[in-house]
Amino acid sequence: MRRYGRIVADLLTETLLETPVFDVQGFPVETRVGSKQFVRLRMPDWVNVVAVTEGGQLLVVKQHRWGLDAETLEIVGGVVDPGEEPAETARRELMEETGYGGGTWRSLGFVHPNPAIQDNRCWLFEVLGVRKMAEQALDPGEDIEVVLVSLAQARDLVLSGGISHVLSVVTLMRHLDSP
Amino acid sequence: MRRYGRIVADLLTETLLETPVFDVQGFPVETRVGSKQFVRLRMPDWVNVVAVTEGGQLLVVKQHRWGLDAETLEIVGGVVDPGEEPAETARRELMEETGYGGGTWRSLGFVHPNPAIQDNRCWLFEVLGVRKMAEQALDPGEDIEVVLVSLAQARDLVLSGGISHVLSVVTLMRHLDSP
Numbered sequence: 001m002r003r004y005g006r007i008v009a010d011l012l013t014e015t016l017l018e019t020p021v022f023d024v025q026g027f028p029v030e031t032r033v034g035s036k037q038f039v040r041l042r043m044p045d046w047v048n049v050v051a052v053t054e055g056g057q058l059l060v061v062k063q064h065r066w067g068l069d070a071e072t073l074e075i076v077g078g079v080v081d082p083g084e085e086p087a088e089t090a091r092r093e094l095m096e097e098t099g100y101g102g103g104t105w106r107s108l109g110f111v112h113p114n115p116a117i118q119d120n121r122c123w124l125f126e127v128l129g130v131r132k133m134a135e136q137a138l139d140p141g142e143d144i145e146v147v148l149v150s151l152a153q154a155r156d157l158v159l160s161g162g163i164s165h166v167l168s169v170v171t172l173m174r175h176l177d178s179p
Numbered sequence: 180m181r182r183y184g185r186i187v188a189d190l191l192t193e194t195l196l197e198t199p200v201f202d203v204q205g206f207p208v209e210t211r212v213g214s215k216q217f218v219r220l221r222m223p224d225w226v227n228v229v230a231v232t233e234g235g236q237l238l239v240v241k242q243h244r245w246g247l248d249a250e251t252l253e254i255v256g257g258v259v260d261p262g263e264e265p266a267e268t269a270r271r272e273l274m275e276e277t278g279y280g281g282g283t284w285r286s287l288g289f290v291h292p293n294p295a296i297q298d299n300r301c302w303l304f305e306v307l308g309v310r311k312m313a314e315q316a317l318d319p320g321e322d323i324e325v326v327l328v329s330l331a332q333a334r335d336l337v338l339s340g341g342i343s344h345v346l347s348v349v350t351l352m353r354h355l356d357s358p
Contacts, residue, residue, distance in 0.1 A: 022218075022296075024198070072294050109340055112345065115246050118247075143210055161288055164294070
């Protein structure tokens, strides 16, 4: 399979900024039409979880998102910690953000959030039959309200744009489409 | 609707890095559990386009993506230029990346790529009945191969992960699901 170019040398990759959420790297690229400077975000992998209770309701989280500076409805999600398996992250984030656990887990695969500028993956999970087992255990700065919705309401939220975070949307679509 | 916190003051927002693709901002946030420093990426809006030819084939683009440092299959996409409407961007990007134009256009709504750290939207479009009208007109550093696939192949690529860019995936799912 033909390659469309190459990164000139990893030695030329420069860290332009480090933050707690991502690092920014700059690097030169050789292409058929000349060389160009690119930027890339280095971030850990993420997870998203569609969780359905024993009573058949879907767990949605309401929170203020600072990128958008607005309140959003999403499904449970989070960042894979170093050394953690994505399936562990999914269980941990579900418990921390909602206090729900148990149930039967299934992988819904993964997506790339943005291959143009990021190399991380978002791993998608479905869990059926969860129940409330504990109180939320939120990180500093997290303030998350749990909302229970029916399957029909979840479908409406996806179609209406009431849920607009693309990672939530694609995970819910995979859950709703699957047999 | 209750607010989960507030940005202390726009005056305290600091530009940490400027790049051709995005800027990085840092800002303090007051929450119920104390104040915290956040980072945000400022970027223009994006578009994604599902384009179907007069013969019923879907236009897929193959290119090396430098975030992932790998070749990907995606649908046509791009960045909304200043002063441009997303529908104009969609027509322009389709013509530039593939040389195809014409057809009947429909909006498939928008998604937020990542409300946690970005405020931009990605506008989704479908166009039916496009035809080859010109040669590609690629930007410096772009090297894009156009691939024609059947509807069944597109569905398989989404299900198998052969197309893994979440913005391509969600646009294709909306197209494939719609009547």
